[in-house]
Amino acid sequence: MAFKILAMKTLSTQVVIVGAGPSGLLLGALLHKAGIEHIIVERQSGDYVLGRIRAGVLEQGTTDLLDYVGVNERLHKEGLRHDAFALIFKGAFHRINISDRQGGKHMTVYGQTEVTRDLMDHRAALGLQTVYEAEDKKTGRSVAVHDFDTDHPRVTFTKEGENYEIKARFIAGCDGYHGVCRASVPTRSIQNFEKVYPFGWLGVLSDTPPVYHEVTYSNTERGFALSSLRSMTRSRYYIQCGIDEKVENWSDDRFWAEFKTRIDPEAAKRLVTGPSLEKSIAPLRSFVAEPMRFGSMFLAGDAAHIVPPTGAKGLNLAAGDVNVLSQAMVEYFQEKSKAGIDNYSARCLRRVWNAERFSWWFTSLMHKFPDTEGQNFGFQQKIQEAELDYLVHSEAALQSITENYVGLPH
Ligand code: APR
Ligand code: PHB
DSSP states (O other): OOOOOOOEEEEEOSEEEEOOSHHHHHHHHHHHHTTOOEEEEOSSOHHHHHTOOOOOEEOHHHHHHHHHTTOOHHHHHHOEEESEEEEEETTEEEEEESTTTTTTOOEEEOOHHHHHHHHHHHHHHHTOOEEOOOSBTTTTBOOEEEOTTSSSOEEEEEETTEEEEEEOSEEEEOOOTTOHHHHTSOGGGOEEEEEEEEEEEEEEEESSOOSSSSOEEEOOTTOOEEEEEEETTEEEEEEEEOTTOOGGGOOHHHHHHHHHTTSOHHHHHHOOOOOEEEEEEEEEEEEEEEOSEETTEEEOGGGTEEOOGGGOOHHHHHHHHHHHHHHHHHHHHHHOOOHHHHHHHHHHHHHHHHHHHHHHHHHHHHSOOGGGOGGGHHHHHHHHHHHHHHHHHOHHHHHHHHHHHHOOOO
């Protein structure tokens, strides 16, 4: 029997980033700015990565980072500054001003897909190396991480039938919830904390003027709804749905009819409906992996934690992680100090758990929980309404919700 021995091409760099989602791309931009060499390895194609439709609310800490790396031209042109968000309960609309309460801090509505596209274009313009489709579709051989318990970790992958190895000082696991980095850690070295919610979000994107001009969260007896936007001509709406719901069972007409019942009556009258450009169902999950560092490998973004989207914290948490990680790597390479990398996990996890708590609380306050149906549902609904009533009338409560919504410092 003849064996074909494939030669391995070896590259080396300072940091290998696994995953070219927003976390990996932003980390790449930050490392480049600091003069740290890196290569990004992504299993999918660039078009595939851009095909994912995700949330679109950026904290000021995130837009500050995009300003810092100079990926901000379109963001400033097309992003919408938001100084407030709104809550609907018992059929009434309540606007909550953030900026007045949080020293002028605001949010920016700008789709995550656009952030990803801008970061990709920036990389391409600078000639920075990204290996897309680093996977052998035939054999299923994908990216693998090795020796991260030593000071010379490696990443291997197959691209167009050739085997590659990248040697580096650090690996950054920016490969999302289903990535290979977290999955490669021995189970004895990692602890996972998880809560799966008994419902999902059915989302619709449509080229219709948004019914509200600010992000508006509804608590209703029929369940939660969210009215968001991408521009003054493009709406993004969601309704809470059953966990086993199938998107095929939701015609556009059925979606609009249900959505109308979950906004205030005035808004329902003026709502402009139209064909959906995208329609999908997402499950809701809270998840944290501890720690976020394993020797020479660091986890960042969705690879390390997931929040339910109710507080719009996902991308913002990811930006916080890579900011801290890039600073830690700068300290290591330029100041020869290990303090930043040693402190990375604890520093990130503190902020992550704060956002996990806020996202869990806001999700619990706004959704209808199926296990409270029947006799207890009325009680649950009344308690939620009482808390919401307190929230919009207590200055202390308003300070707290706006402080968390606008985002805690990195
Ligand atoms: N090898 C290489 N790349 C991989 C691998 C692998 N084995 N597994 C996954 N990836 C890639 C995915 O294809 C994806 O492009 O890693 C990338 C991870 O991107 P995201 O899932 O978008 O995660 P992240 O960059 O951390 O973005 C966080 O996304 O889901 C939202 O709410 C979340 O807004 C937050 C943001
Ligand atoms: C969105 O615009 O998609 C969006 C806005 C706010 C959220 C979640 C998603 O809390």
